[in-house]
Amino acid sequence: xxxxxxxxxxxxxxxxxxxxxxxxxxxxxxxxxxxxxxxxxxxxxxxxxxxxxxxxxxxxxxxxxxxxxxxxxxxxxxxxxxxxxxxxxxxxxxxxxxxxxxxxxxxxxxxxxxxxxxxxxxxxxxxxxxxxxxxxxxxxxxxxxxxxxxxxxxxxxxxxxxxxxxxxxxxxxxxxxxxxxxxxxxxxxxxxxxxxxxxxxxxxxxxxxxxxxxxxxxxxxxxxxxxxxxxxxxxxxxxxxxxxxxxxxxxxxxxxxxxxxxxxxxxxxxxxxxxxxxxxxxxxxxxxxxxxxxxxxxxxxxxxxxxxxxxxxxxxxxxxxxxxxxxxxxxxxxxxxxxxxxxxxxxxxxxxxxxxxxxxxxxxxxxxxxxxxxxxxxxxxxxxxxxxxxxxxxxxxxxxxxxxxxxxxxxxxxxxxxxxxxxxxxxxxxxxxxxxxxxxxxxxxxxxxxxxxxxxxxxxxxxxxxxxxxxxxxxxxxxxxxxxxxxxxxxxx
Amino acid sequence: xxxxxxxxxxxxxxxxxxxxxxxxxxxxxxxxxxxxxxxxxxxxxxxxxxxxxxxxxxxxxxxxxxxxxxxxxxxxxxxxxxxxxxxxxxxxxxxxxxxxxxxxxxxxxxxxxxxxxxxxxxxxxxxxxxxxxxxxxxxxxxxxxxxxxxxxxxxxxxxxxxxxxxxxxxxxxxxxxxxxxxxxxxxxxxxxxxxxxxxxxxxxxxxxxxxxxxxxxxxxxxxxxxxxxxxxxxxxxxxxxxxxxxxxxxxxxxxxxxxxxxxxxxxxxxxxxxxxxxxxxxxxxxxxxxxxxxxxxxxxxxxxxxxxxxxxxxxxxxxxxxxxxxxxxxxxxxxxxxxxxxxxxxxxxxxxxxxxxxxxxxxxxxxxxxxxxxxxxxxxxxxxxxxxxxxxxxxxxxxxxxxxxxxxxxxxxxxxxxxxxxxxxxxxxxxxxxxxxxxxxxxxxxxxxxxxxxxxxxxxxxxxxxxxxxxxxxxxxxxxxxxxxxxxxx
Numbered sequence: 001x002x003x004x005x006x007x008x009x010x011x012x013x014x015x016x017x018x019x020x021x022x023x024x025x026x027x028x029x030x031x032x033x034x035x036x037x038x039x040x041x042x043x044x045x046x047x048x049x050x051x052x053x054x055x056x057x058x059x060x061x062x063x064x065x066x067x068x069x070x071x072x073x074x075x076x077x078x079x080x081x082x083x084x085x086x087x088x089x090x091x092x093x094x095x096x097x098x099x100x101x102x103x104x105x106x107x108x109x110x111x112x113x114x115x116x117x118x119x120x121x122x123x124x125x126x127x128x129x130x131x132x133x134x135x136x137x138x139x140x141x142x143x144x145x146x147x148x149x150x151x152x153x154x155x156x157x158x159x160x161x162x163x164x165x166x167x168x169x170x171x172x173x174x175x176x177x178x179x180x181x182x183x184x185x186x187x188x189x190x191x192x193x194x195x196x197x198x199x200x201x202x203x204x205x206x207x208x209x210x211x212x213x214x215x216x217x218x219x220x221x222x223x224x225x226x227x228x229x230x231x232x233x234x235x236x237x238x239x240x241x242x243x244x245x246x247x248x249x250x251x252x253x254x255x256x257x258x259x260x261x262x263x264x265x266x267x268x269x270x271x272x273x274x275x276x277x278x279x280x281x282x283x284x285x286x287x288x289x290x291x292x293x294x295x296x297x298x299x300x301x302x303x304x305x306x307x308x309x310x311x312x313x314x315x316x317x318x319x320x321x322x323x324x325x326x327x328x329x330x331x332x333x334x335x336x337x338x339x340x341x342x343x344x345x346x347x348x349x350x351x352x353x354x355x356x357x358x359x360x361x362x363x364x365x366x367x368x369x370x371x372x373x374x375x376x377x378x379x380x381x382x383x384x385x386x387x388x389x390x391x392x393x394x395x396x397x398x399x400x401x402x403x404x405x406x407x408x409x410x411x412x413x414x415x416x417x418x419x420x421x422x423x424x425x426x427x428x429x430x431x432x433x434x435x436x437x438x439x440x441x442x443x444x445x446x447x448x449x450x451x452x453x454x455x456x457x458x459x460x461x462x463x464x465x466x467x468x469x470x471x472x473x474x475x476x477x478x479x480x481x482x483x484x485x486x487x488x489x490x491x492x493x
Numbered sequence: 494x495x496x497x498x499x500x501x502x503x504x505x506x507x508x509x510x511x512x513x514x515x516x517x518x519x520x521x522x523x524x525x526x527x528x529x530x531x532x533x534x535x536x537x538x539x540x541x542x543x544x545x546x547x548x549x550x551x552x553x554x555x556x557x558x559x560x561x562x563x564x565x566x567x568x569x570x571x572x573x574x575x576x577x578x579x580x581x582x583x584x585x586x587x588x589x590x591x592x593x594x595x596x597x598x599x600x601x602x603x604x605x606x607x608x609x610x611x612x613x614x615x616x617x618x619x620x621x622x623x624x625x626x627x628x629x630x631x632x633x634x635x636x637x638x639x640x641x642x643x644x645x646x647x648x649x650x651x652x653x654x655x656x657x658x659x660x661x662x663x664x665x666x667x668x669x670x671x672x673x674x675x676x677x678x679x680x681x682x683x684x685x686x687x688x689x690x691x692x693x694x695x696x697x698x699x700x701x702x703x704x705x706x707x708x709x710x711x712x713x714x715x716x717x718x719x720x721x722x723x724x725x726x727x728x729x730x731x732x733x734x735x736x737x738x739x740x741x742x743x744x745x746x747x748x749x750x751x752x753x754x755x756x757x758x759x760x761x762x763x764x765x766x767x768x769x770x771x772x773x774x775x776x777x778x779x780x781x782x783x784x785x786x787x788x789x790x791x792x793x794x795x796x797x798x799x800x801x802x803x804x805x806x807x808x809x810x811x812x813x814x815x816x817x818x819x820x821x822x823x824x825x826x827x828x829x830x831x832x833x834x835x836x837x838x839x840x841x842x843x844x845x846x847x848x849x850x851x852x853x854x855x856x857x858x859x860x861x862x863x864x865x866x867x868x869x870x871x872x873x874x875x876x877x878x879x880x881x882x883x884x885x886x887x888x889x890x891x892x893x894x895x896x897x898x899x900x901x902x903x904x905x906x907x908x909x910x911x912x913x914x915x916x917x918x919x920x921x922x923x924x925x926x927x928x929x930x931x932x933x934x935x936x937x938x939x940x941x942x943x944x945x946x947x948x949x950x951x952x953x954x955x956x957x958x959x960x961x962x963x964x965x966x967x968x969x970x971x972x973x974x975x976x977x978x979x980x981x982x983x
Contacts, residue, residue: 083540101541105541201541201542205540205541236535237543238546238777238778239776239777316772319772323584325577325584329539366575366772
């Protein structure tokens with residue numbers, strides 16, 4: 001049952017000597033072995049790497065070392081677009097199959113320094129492009145609550161691995177909702193930090209001005225613990241704000257007295273499912289009961305945010321993915337007769353359809369005749385979105401919205417309809433355009449499927465947001481629900 | 494060139510900055526290291542790596558801009574310039590598009606006749622260099638494989654773009670030399686064309702003389718030496734004129750200069766011009782410079798060639814041309830100023846003559862660079878002192894100078910060792926003069942019959958007999974005395 005323990009608990013038990021890091025790691029590895037064949041959360045389980053690391057931690061502890069970081073002994077899964085030195089990193093793409101980075105991402109360095117055990121690399125939509133976990137070149141990830149349904153994306157594996165109790169914590173990345181959306185659809189907590197709080201060094205870029213690494217966990221405390229480990233200054237990332245978040249303190253009676261919450265009406269539009277709306281409205285009532293003042297507001301540019309996002313993100317992606325050309329690493333098409341053919345075939349064979357679609361959109365939007373009409377216009381819309389939020393934060397401490405307008409859909413249901421898939425991120429995308437922090441916390445179920453509540457904060461208000469989410473979690477307990485993957489897994493096999 | 498046509502030339506000059514480390518990472522910026530040894534995830538553009546701007550590169554670029562009389566953009570940013578090539582590891586170059594760091598500058602060039610012209614600089618932007626391809630074969634087409642060396646990838650470059658103000662290959666050459674000299678003065682680059690730290694694209698067009706409109710231009714890529722720039726311009730000039738004179742139209746093209754064959758070949762036409770899809774680099778925040786930042790860099794600038802040149806002309810009375818030669822290389826100017834300091838301001842012209850005539854000749858003969866000046870300012874000043882004191886003659890000085898170059902010894906030592914002191918003893922010289930006159934009765938007869946040049950001949954003989962150690966004025970006086978004595982005796 002060790003695998004069911006929280007990160008905080010595992011850390012305490014390890015430090016107290018009641019559980020060895022090896023015991024913890026073996027328990028997690030065996031849990032993965034039993035459920036991951038049906039969930040598909042991992043692309044790579046780095047068992048040897050993890051055990052080796054665990055043995056070293058145990059040896060240190062036995063030798064009397066007490067200088068351990070806050071994640072000592074805690075297994076953490078890492079999304080496969082975050083570089084891990086010595087462990088294959090593929091971004092779930094054929095083009096990077098076999099690529100082993102010679103360096104660690106800053107967040108991975110910090111995980112290691114904090115005593116965490118990196119257990120493996122989680123499945124994802126290829127290059128983080130997708131909202132369902134179905135565009136991976138290495139197979140789909142399934143939603144632990146219903147294996148016929150998608151877990152959300154693109155951090156599908158990181159969310160599902162936590163939801164299925166394979167690991168207590170994981171890292172994902174969020175470009176347009178890729179942490180919050182799968183967190184909502186799998187019933188876990190996911191934080192998208194303020195842009196610039198967590199170093200992107202070592203995160204394989206999708207859209208540089210939007211990407212941010214963030215944590216998944218079952219509860220807000222665990223998520224906060226992981227956030228505190230990964231956030232902070234890093235000189236290797238010029239967009240890093242150089243700020244260390246204030247310590248998150250939990251405890252006492254949860255109260256939201258004096259907290260002003262805004263409810264933007266644009267997030268409750270016609271696309272929202274009745275069940276989702278009902279759960280979110282209940283959550284808002286509970287927040288009010290906790291003492292918060294709640295008021296409706298408007299973010300009028302919201303309706304254009306999606307369009308702007310689907311210009312800016314592919315534009316940046318088209319440049320960021322240009323380095324995958326078959327020259328230095330990863331996949332190279334065999335038998336090409338010249339350079340151009342080698343480039344063309346490598347990329348044609350290496351990238352999947354969604355990635356190609358976005359590269360083409362981005363290339364088109366940036367091309368000299370269309371730049372003003374698309375890219376420039378999209379940047380103007382982005383400015384409007386930012387202004388909307390600035391205005392709202394003049395009146396409110398945080399905004400409350402659904403994370404996703406629907407619950408998890410069936411595998412394959414939207415795969416051939418990219419536009420409807422893009423709509424799944426409509427509530428999360430504006431946050432990325434503005435670089436704000438936002439968290440998704442479980443707020444109940446609709447038709448047996450998890451629903452997520454999104455709380456959006458001001459720049460660098462991540463700590464306040466975590467405290468707000470903690471207060472909600474404390475009085476509702478939705479986060480304690482767990483899917484019965486064992487049974488379902490058994491049935492599948 | 495026929496007077497019917499006027500050539501219009503614009504240059505895009507790429508200069509590698511001699512910073513300690515690369516522009517986006519902390520890899521060493523050094524020339525000639527083993528391939529792929531100065532590389533890291535950032536300059537190899539490994540997935541996940543991010544660029545961070547090198548403050549020294551930024552400072553050097555601003556310094557170059559100030560030295561070239563540019564305005565400095567207080568808010569500039571970086572942009573991605575997208576293109577695929579094996580030596581471009583990220584698939585884009587980080588450059589500057591609409592907000593270059595420096596703009597609106599100029600360089601004044603001085604022609605041989607002393608007149609000068611102003612070549613305006615449109616912009617200077619900061620970017621990174623690419624790696625280098627090594628083709629395993631005679632050329633790209635014949636190569637079985639091509640290897641990539643990424644040591645150069647990420648080396649900081651500035652691109653200096655001129656307005657189309659240059660009118661001839663000579664002016665282009667003068668401009669490039671002046672540019673090179675200025676950049677070297679401020680220490681931002683070693684500007685070695687042979688090591689590729691300075692490279693040039695040349696835009697050439699031709700229009701009817703007196704026309705205000707520009708002709709259709711062609712761009713020459715990969716021009717890697719000053720002589721290639723000159724030859725390339727002249728080749729394009731002829732090519733354009735012959736097309737126009739045959740009634741044809743010049744196509745807007747990018748052409749590759751093949752220096753060995755002395756021809757340019759078509760690289761791409763306007764129709765298939767590359768679309769670089771520029772957009773703001775999201776991995777780097779904008780660069781914001783305060784007035785204080787700019788002034789701090791300005792204060793670090795050394796005295797530049799134009800200022801030194803003005804000083805050489807006004808304070809030392811040198812001609813514009815002489816001054817321009819002396820200031821062309823920082824080492825020459827430093828050498829000159831030090832030599833004048835030692836020899837005295839009144840000797841400035843003499844020092845300039847020695848430097849321009851003798852020193853330059855010796856250095857050209859020996860193929861020495863400006864950092865290998867074979868005679869120290871102290872040595873030249875010492876030699877000039879010996880002339881001034883009358884210890885040696887001007888003629889002997891030339892011999893002494895040669896020996897200084899060969900041996901590295903001081904003039905005084907050479908004069909002592911070789912017995913080259915001037916013979917100033919009138920009695921001894923008169924004795925020799927008499928002997929010379931007596932030994933050459935035929936020439937003496939010529940002199941007597943009124944041939945004045947015969948006296949000079951005897952002076953020459955006297956010099957020969959004294960190995961040049963006689964004072965020339967004294968020699969003429971004594972020869973004349975000896976000739977008159979001889980005539981009187983007859």
